[in-house]
Amino acid sequence: MKKIIYSIFIFAATVVACTAPQKTADYEVIPLPVSVQRAGDTFFVLEDGAVISYPEENEKMAKNAQFLVSYAKESAGLDLKAGGPSGQITLELGLDSSNKEAYELTVSDKGVVIRGASEAGVFYGIQTLRKSLPLMDRGTVFLPAVKISDEPRFRYRGMMLDVSRHFFSVEEVKTYIDMLALHNINRLHWHLTDDQGWRIEIKRYPKLTEIGSKRAQTVIGRNSGEYDGIPYGGFYTQEQIREVVAYAAERYVTIVPEVDMPGHMQAVLACYPELGCTGGPYKVREKWGISSDVLCAGNDKTLQFVKDVLEEVVGLFPSEYVHIGGDECLKDEWMRCPKCQNRIRQLGLANDAQHTKEQKLQSWFVADIEHFLEEHGRRLIGWDEILEGDLVAPNATVMAWRDLRYGMTAARLHHDAIMTPSSHVYFDHYQDLDQNEPLAIGGYSSVGRVYNYEPIPSDLEPELRHHILGVQANLWTEYIPTFSHAQYMVLPRMDALCEVQWTPAGTKDYGAFCNRLNKMLHFYDKLGWNYAKHIYKVSADFALDQEMEGIKVSLNTVKGGEIYYTLDGSEPTIKSLRYTAPFVVQDKVVVKAMAVHDGIPQTVMSENLSYDNKISGIELLQEPHRSYRFNGASTLVDGLTGMQNYRTGRWLGFCGKDLEAIIKLKSETEISKVGFNTCVATSDWVFDVRQAIIEVSEDGIHFKKVAEESYPAMTSNDAYVKHYDLLFETVKAQYVKVTLVSEHSIPAFHGGKDHPGFIFVDEISID
Numbered sequence: 001m002k003k004i005i006y007s008i009f010i011f012a013a014t015v016v017a018c019t020a021p022q023k024t025a026d027y028e029v030i031p032l033p034v035s036v037q038r039a040g041d042t043f044f045v046l047e048d049g050a051v052i053s054y055p056e057e058n059e060k061m062a063k064n065a066q067f068l069v070s071y072a073k074e075s076a077g078l079d080l081k082a083g084g085p086s087g088q089i090t091l092e093l094g095l096d097s098s099n100k101e102a103y104e105l106t107v108s109d110k111g112v113v114i115r116g117a118s119e120a121g122v123f124y125g126i127q128t129l130r131k132s133l134p135l136m137d138r139g140t141v142f143l144p145a146v147k148i149s150d151e152p153r154f155r156y157r158g159m160m161l162d163v164s165r166h167f168f169s170v171e172e173v174k175t176y177i178d179m180l181a182l183h184n185i186n187r188l189h190w191h192l193t194d195d196q197g198w199r200i201e202i203k204r205y206p207k208l209t210e211i212g213s214k215r216a217q218t219v220i221g222r223n224s225g226e227y228d229g230i231p232y233g234g235f236y237t238q239e240q241i242r243e244v245v246a247y248a249a250e251r252y253v254t255i256v257p258e259v260d261m262p263g264h265m266q267a268v269l270a271c272y273p274e275l276g277c278t279g280g281p282y283k284v285r286e287k288w289g290i291s292s293d294v295l296c297a298g299n300d301k302t303l304q305f306v307k308d309v310l311e312e313v314v315g316l317f318p319s320e321y322v323h324i325g326g327d328e329c330l331k332d333e334w335m336r337c338p339k340c341q342n343r344i345r346q347l348g349l350a351n352d353a354q355h356t357k358e359q360k361l362q363s364w365f366v367a368d369i370e371h372f373l374e375e376h377g378r379r380l381i382g383w384d385e386i387l388e389g390d391l392v393a394p395n396a397t398v399m400a401w402r403d404l405r406y407g408m409t410a411a412r413l414h415h416d417a418i419m420t421p422s423s424h425v426y427f428d429h430y431q432d433l434d435q436n437e438p439l440a441i442g443g444y445s446s447v448g449r450v451y452n453y454e455p456i457p458s459d460l461e462p463e464l465r466h467h468i469l470g471v472q473a474n475l476w477t478e479y480i481p482t483f484s485h486a487q488y489m490v491l492p493r494m495d496a497l498c499e500v501q502w503t504p505a506g507t508k509d510y511g512a513f514c515n516r517l518n519k520m521l522h523f524y525d526k527l528g529w530n531y532a533k534h535i536y537k538v539s540a541d542f543a544l545d546q547e548m549e550g551i552k553v554s555l556n557t558v559k560g561g562e563i564y565y566t567l568d569g570s571e572p573t574i575k576s577l578r579y580t581a582p583f584v585v586q587d588k589v590v591v592k593a594m595a596v597h598d599g600i601p602q603t604v605m606s607e608n609l610s611y612d613n614k615i616s617g618i619e620l621l622q623e624p625h626r627s628y629r630f631n632g633a634s635t636l637v638d639g640l641t642g643m644q645n646y647r648t649g650r651w652l653g654f655c656g657k658d659l660e661a662i663i664k665l666k667s668e669t670e671i672s673k674v675g676f677n678t679c680v681a682t683s684d685w686v687f688d689v690r691q692a693i694i695e696v697s698e699d700g701i702h703f704k705k706v707a708e709e710s711y712p713a714m715t716s717n718d719a720y721v722k723h724y725d726l727l728f729e730t731v732k733a734q735y736v737k738v739t740l741v742s743e744h745s746i747p748a749f750h751g752g753k754d755h756p757g758f759i760f761v762d763e764i765s766i767d
């Protein structure tokens with residue numbers, strides 16, 4: 001019977017096709033729902049005129065119905081109608097779930113039902129239906145019968161937007177909120193103030209926008225010392241803020257406002273110099289980086305100012321959470337300032353092994369603000385620096401950005417934490433290593449790295465895991481002057497992010513995600529949203545394959561593309577080998593691969609692989625720095641060479657320690673050379689090697705030194721990748737010990753003088 005019904009549909013579809021296009025919906029959406037179960041062979045035919053019914057007394061549900069009307073028009077050109085006692089599409093409440101954002105989407109031959117545990121749940125069900133619809137200008141949609149049961153993994157699913165470094169208009173912020181809604185993201189963290197511009201009208205302090213929202217000019221490039229000479233500014237009136245808050249709320253996005261303090265406040269000092277330690281004069285900052293001009297914590301007027309501002313902020317934003325920043329507050333001025341030192345004495349603060357008295361002064365400041373916010377029924381969020389100083393505000397929520405360890409520390413202190421590590425979810429970092437990428441702040445977070453991020457640290461005690469409220473990605477905008485560029489940085493990394501935030505941990509699969517991404521990219525084209533196109537190129541994954549004795553090469557591109565590759569260094573064409581499955585390479589090989597989408601060849605990806613089949617293993621005697629361990633010791637002999645970016649995962653970083661590794665060869669071998677590379681970036685405290693020692697052994701216990709070299713300390717700032725070879729008389733060995741001594745005491749020309757520097761090392765070769 002079902003077969004007959006199905007055939008009738010196909011027949012009907014063919015007939016309809018003569019007049020209007022007909023296409024089938026596809027439930028392979030992003031974020032991937034928890035469960036998608038096909039319910040037999042039947043379909044529901046969605047056509048113009050279909051009615052959406054909903055509980056009419058409920059305004060939010062009425063708004064939900066209107067959203068569905070506009071989404072169906074936008075995606076598939078369908079004209080649906082909202083309202084009516086019974087419709088082909090039913091939106092209803094009453095799903096029994098402890099997760100208030102849960103929904104169920106059921107399609108049968110009778111129609112579509114979206115039932116939510118709340119109006120928000122219904123909204124997410126609508127988003128899933130919206131993303132399932134085919135993209136066309138008009139026609140009929142065949143919806144295969146299905147039951148989708150879905151709910152988010154995390155309750156805090158955020159994206160941050162910095163509007164201080166560059167300003168975005170109300171319309172642009174609304175589009176950003178639309179982007180969030182499409183990805184089931186429920187928090188917009190709005191970074192409204194910083195050294196480079198104050199962006200929110202505060203009635204009691206009009207100078208904040210009169211003076212503080214404008215900078216005279218902006219530095220060119222990465223603090224080049226040259227300025228553009230063009231005044232820059234912008235701010236939101238309170239009326240506009242209310243408008244944006246309401247726009248977001250309709251889309252189940254809560255705006256978490258941030259007023260960053262006590263650092264990142266130079267724009268305030270330009271307006272009210274008496275709030276700084278020196279009294280100024282100050283100006284709105286014209287370059288990037290961290291300013292040592294911060295709010296004076298010894299001045300009662302400062303605290304009053306902050307509370308006055310926050311009073312207006314809580315009046316504008318209904319969010320339970322208010323973000324007070326707390327990051328990167330340099331203490332230089334506080335150490336010199338009599339008022340700050342006086343406050344330190346009054347409070348009886350003293351240096352101890354963990355914290356300085358100035359760090360404790362910041363904790364006191366934060367705790368005071370927390371108390372104020374609690375009196376107003378709000379909760380405080382701060383960047384992870386608020387953990388410095390042991391007076392941490394008792395109920396504060398910590399945003400862990402420098403390192404996920406801070407999220408663990410917060411949870412162990414019984415504080416809630418939101419994970420937003422710069423190693424994975426900073427969308428101002430590079431997403432592709434192509435030289436033509438627009439200037440970014442640095443770092444590297446590819447779509448794949450974002451996708452594979454796991455927010456719950458594996459060593460966090462299970463009973464503390466509930467403290468990890470969720471995940472957020474940040475868009476700092478120093479190098480992002482336009483909204484189109486902001487979209488480019490965010491899309492499609494936001495797709496990867498939302499699966500981290502929403503989809504259950506065990507069900508992630510990057511290849512399947514790339515397939516699902518194809519439809520989203522077409523959707524962005526339709527909506528006129530800019531996005532990074534490198535995702536159409538080949539993304540390659542290389543992994544040491546112990547069993548096959550070589551490097552396993554997996555090539556990916558978004559669905560619909562074909563991949564062609566060569567292994568002899570020649571440029572791939574559509575006549576080259578066609579990629580169908582992962583393969584293993586041995587020895588030294590250049591892999592060049594090209595994806596072709598809709599007949600258009602994409603930029604070629606190229607990688608030099610140098611697998612060394614002499615090596616059987618590697619062990620590290622000193623631990624790499626916890627942020628730069630990546631895949632561990634094997635990174636150094638995996639046949640992949642790191643390039644000029646030490647955060648790609650190709651390099652291992654050590655700080656205060658040295659690289660000390662024992663490499664085991666498969667059998668005793670004659671050797672006479674050891675090579676390695678270093679990556680230097682002194683602006684990030686990354687220095688070159690100071691000494692290299694090579695020792696060899698036959699038994700792995702008794703070593704004899706065969707080469708030793710010392711290198712001079714660096715004398716000026718620099719950034720480069722350098723290859724070193726140590727030659728020695730041919731010797732037979734099965735174990736090779738390599739020691740590369742890092743810069744233990746940074747030279748005087750550098751701001752980090754006397755501190756230990758990092759060393760980054762990659763690809764050790766033995767010949």
Ligand code: TNX
Pocket residue numbers: 327328383401426428441476477478
């Ligand atoms: C650090 S993350 C900052 C920002 C910069 C950003 C650039 C944080 C709390 N502070 O002020 O814009 O790095 O990536």
